[in-house]
Amino acid sequence: MSTTLAPDLAPQADVARQLGPDWLLPVREAALAEFSRIGWPTTRNEDWHYTNPSAIAEGKFVLAAPDERATGERRTPTGTAAHGVTVAHLAPYTFGQDWPLMVFVNGRFAPMLSRLGALQAGVRVTPLAEAMREDRDFLEARLGTVARFDEHAFTALNTAFMTEGAVIHVAKNVEVAEPLHLVFIADEQAEGTISHPRVIIAAEPNAKVTVIESWGAVGTPRHVSNVVTEVDVASGATVTHLKMQRESAAAFHVGTVQVNQAKDSHFVQFTFQSGAQLMRSNIYTHLNGPGCGSTLNGLVLADGTQHLDTQTRIEHVAPRCYSRELYKGVLDGEGHGVFNGKVYVHPEAQQTDGKQENHTILLSDRAQIDTKPQLEIFADDVKCTHGATVGRLDQAAEFYMKSRGISAEHARRLLVYAFAADVLETIENEVVRTGLEALVLERFAGVVV
Amino acid sequence: MSTDIEALVNREYQYGFVSDIAADTVAPGLSEDVVALISRKKDEPQWLLDWRLKAYRRWLTMKEPHWPNVTYPPIDYQGTSYYSAPKSVKPLQSLDEVDPELLRTYEKLGIPLNEQKMLSGVAVDAIFDSVSVGTTMKTELRKHGVIFCSFTEAVHEFPDLVQKYLGSVVPYSDNFFAALNSAVFSDGSFCYVPKGVRCPMELSTYFRINAAETGQFERTLLVADEGAYVSYLEGCTAPKRSTNQLHAAVVELVALDGATIKYSTVQNWYAGDKDGVGGIYNFVTKRGKAMKGSKISWTQVETGSAITWKYPSVILQGDDSTGEFYSVAVVNNRQQADTGTKMIHVGRNTKSTIVSKGISAGRGQNSYRGKVHVLPKAEHARNYTQCDSMLVGNACGAHTFPYIEVENKTATLEHEASTSKIGEDQIFYLKQRGLSAEQAVSMIVSGFCREVFKELPMEFALEAQQLLGITLEGSVG
Numbered sequence: 001m002s003t004t005l006a007p008d009l010a011p012q013a014d015v016a017r018q019l020g021p022d023w024l025l026p027v028r029e030a031a032l033a034e035f036s037r038i039g040w041p042t043t044r045n046e047d048w049h050y051t052n053p054s055a056i057a058e059g060k061f062v063l064a065a066p067d068e069r070a071t072g073e074r075r076t077p078t079g080t081a082a083h084g085v086t087v088a089h090l091a092p093y094t095f096g097q098d099w100p101l102m103v104f105v106n107g108r109f110a111p112m113l114s115r116l117g118a119l120q121a122g123v124r125v126t127p128l129a130e131a132m133r134e135d136r137d138f139l140e141a142r143l144g145t146v147a148r149f150d151e152h153a154f155t156a157l158n159t160a161f162m163t164e165g166a167v168i169h170v171a172k173n174v175e176v177a178e179p180l181h182l183v184f185i186a187d188e189q190a191e192g193t194i195s196h197p198r199v200i201i202a203a204e205p206n207a208k209v210t211v212i213e214s215w216g217a218v219g220t221p222r223h224v225s226n227v228v229t230e231v232d233v234a235s236g237a238t239v240t241h242l243k244m245q246r247e248s249a250a251a252f253h254v255g256t257v258q259v260n261q262a263k264d265s266h267f268v269q270f271t272f273q274s275g276a277q278l279m280r281s282n283i284y285t286h287l288n289g290p291g292c293g294s295t296l297n298g299l300v301l302a303d304g305t306q307h308l309d310t311q312t313r314i315e316h317v318a319p320r321c322y323s324r325e326l327y328k329g330v331l332d333g334e335g336h337g338v339f340n341g342k343v344y345v346h347p348e349a350q351q352t353d354g355k356q357e358n359h360t361i362l363l364s365d366r367a368q369i370d371t372k373p374q375l376e377i378f379a380d381d382v383k384c385t386h387g388a389t390v391g392r393l394d395q396a397a398e399f400y401m402k403s404r405g406i407s408a409e410h411a412r413r414l415l416v417y418a419f420a421a422d423v424l425e426t427i428e429n430e431v432v433r434t435g436l437e438a439l440v441l442e443r444f445a446g447v448v449v
Numbered sequence: 450m451s452t453d454i455e456a457l458v459n460r461e462y463q464y465g466f467v468s469d470i471a472a473d474t475v476a477p478g479l480s481e482d483v484v485a486l487i488s489r490k491k492d493e494p495q496w497l498l499d500w501r502l503k504a505y506r507r508w509l510t511m512k513e514p515h516w517p518n519v520t521y522p523p524i525d526y527q528g529t530s531y532y533s534a535p536k537s538v539k540p541l542q543s544l545d546e547v548d549p550e551l552l553r554t555y556e557k558l559g560i561p562l563n564e565q566k567m568l569s570g571v572a573v574d575a576i577f578d579s580v581s582v583g584t585t586m587k588t589e590l591r592k593h594g595v596i597f598c599s600f601t602e603a604v605h606e607f608p609d610l611v612q613k614y615l616g617s618v619v620p621y622s623d624n625f626f627a628a629l630n631s632a633v634f635s636d637g638s639f640c641y642v643p644k645g646v647r648c649p650m651e652l653s654t655y656f657r658i659n660a661a662e663t664g665q666f667e668r669t670l671l672v673a674d675e676g677a678y679v680s681y682l683e684g685c686t687a688p689k690r691s692t693n694q695l696h697a698a699v700v701e702l703v704a705l706d707g708a709t710i711k712y713s714t715v716q717n718w719y720a721g722d723k724d725g726v727g728g729i730y731n732f733v734t735k736r737g738k739a740m741k742g743s744k745i746s747w748t749q750v751e752t753g754s755a756i757t758w759k760y761p762s763v764i765l766q767g768d769d770s771t772g773e774f775y776s777v778a779v780v781n782n783r784q785q786a787d788t789g790t791k792m793i794h795v796g797r798n799t800k801s802t803i804v805s806k807g808i809s810a811g812r813g814q815n816s817y818r819g820k821v822h823v824l825p826k827a828e829h830a831r832n833y834t835q836c837d838s839m840l841v842g843n844a845c846g847a848h849t850f851p852y853i854e855v856e857n858k859t860a861t862l863e864h865e866a867s868t869s870k871i872g873e874d875q876i877f878y879l880k881q882r883g884l885s886a887e888q889a890v891s892m893i894v895s896g897f898c899r900e901v902f903k904e905l906p907m908e909f910a911l912e913a914q915q916l917l918g919i920t921l922e923g924s925v926g
Contacts, residue, residue: 046516347843362858365825371853373864380840380870388864390855
């Protein structure tokens, strides 16, 4: 049994009801009702003005039914495989590290490819399906409390249909030494499907944890990933979330990260986007406790006919909070980039310190950027700035390099690399930073490191 | 916030008086008959009536836009009168025949209509409610071939020019309020500067709403022929009334090859009282079309109106054309402003500069909304945008909505925005230098707005600075 997601959702409601567990049913029903009310977003919706998701809405993507959920994991002579994905296929995404690892193949947890053996005390990493069965109390108090779905069609769909994902819980005062790595891989068997993974990260007071999400593909399946990550950062805690999206060139990726922050907490996020034909990234943080702060950075690389859309919304609810944003984009071919950064300062959020920057380079005649840095400020004692630039490579720098005997082509590649590397330097984790630098270098300077 | 700042923002609106002048006002309501009646009263040619009716029929199919960041109760379009004019029997031969009460009104406003006493060297077209009551310095201007007169006069005397350019920048179908204006516009100013002529003096239109329950819908059409130069000023006031009045004007600028148009506005419509009762709804469409090598520069100081909703824009059609937008928008009490600009880069090597300064005080809400669009053929387009906001008090709001759309890789765009407040330490420093709190705030605000004020003609700059002081009076706490 598999069902197409049609706008009226009537047949899908039955599917959602069968997904279980029973205690989650009212939440799924509410999410379905909200989706039926608002429908798929269109470009008439201000937040979707530059991005048309109709290809997803009309794409007849199917939700694999419960009995098809197994990935057929098995031992083969060359190692473990799930669907067509083997350990070798994971290599480009794991940075050569043996960090705790959860692997999802075509949206489903693949335990044999994963590595959750020896976790540090105070850290729990559980597959969502298992947590739904066995950890109701914890989940019921958390699930959907940060990621609200009102007015958000894709989050509502995720809530109605989520079955797979990860639950990460870090106890009070625990500093997790190694990053926790979630890898989502799709292969040809994902063709024509839509998956709705959900990641829950809960950091108790003064905890410290880094979670990495990597998205990749074997082959070029045309499918939809609609992931929702909800992060609850308790007082004094620090959560670092690094997301690398390198999905198949035919894929659609909608990623929503919602964050609630308590007093004196920190949230650090980096998004690297180079995959998918259409990508939409929503990052919404609520600075709810005094003295907390968010740092959101990202790099977008688009070519071909890719459409990559980054949206951020930072709500300064409490006083004395800070927010920092630096997003860079390199657009080539007929790539279309969109950036919309909103900083919303509530009347009580005095002494807010907000900075936002968005810089884009257009490399080709057909590349296009739409950027909208937005400030909405209701408090008077604030310091908020934003800056946006669009341009091409610095002609003077290129000339200088040529005068030093570097070819025009090479000079351009180096300049693009330098532009992109600037934002990569904000990544604290050295392994991830050098890994991404190598990727960018390979792409723009033609050097394989 | 210090009490010093608080004390600064609340002086009475000084142009809030009503002139007692017999008026010919059409009964409230809007229909094809009313449109035809306005046209008949002005003895218009058939083509213009047809154009009005087309606009009216289009308007009926349109919906009032609600995307601006402002809120107001629904407007009753059938409850407004669409035409009001001071009663006069025959066409006036000279200003001496103008109703003395009218002249007194303009005297009170400080607008020199009387040519003998005119030393300021500014030609003024005064619009009272719906019609032009007199244009000064006409003969001097004609010597240079410059046409400056009321719109009605232009329709009769220069129909070819009017027909050629009317609606060429803002078509009647452009938006809801532009369509409404096209259907019912009553008068306005018309200006044509011929090829190669540098207009010898500043031109000015002064708008005054007097009658109650009326809307004001004027249209300004300004054409600078090849290589011409003109600087144009616009001022507005209205009496204090407890009901809201609608002002939906259209301004069209055409700068032909190599021409320069500088358009400055000091908008001081009645803003409503401190609780937000009354005031003008200022919903205005302003746009200029810049042809090859020409330049259009908008400067605006927006201190009045209950609600301001306008985006003076430039279509940079010709290669090497330049567009500029300098704006100071102040909101106090319960005023709302959603204002900014659009720069549409069509031609090659086009340049635009946007400097916007927003000041919010009291419970005012100030939004900057701007769009810079570089089309695929606009090689080497250049834009610089700066929008700064200042907040005085924590019951007000400042918002920025900049849209940047680039479809050409050779474009270079920079956008920066900041929000800040008047620092206690800044005031303290100036006070210990012997300035009063009021002077200190005024100095800080002037400094904040300096880049815009320096673009205004001198007389206007002084007026604007004073106006700003008045608008913010009492908001210093």
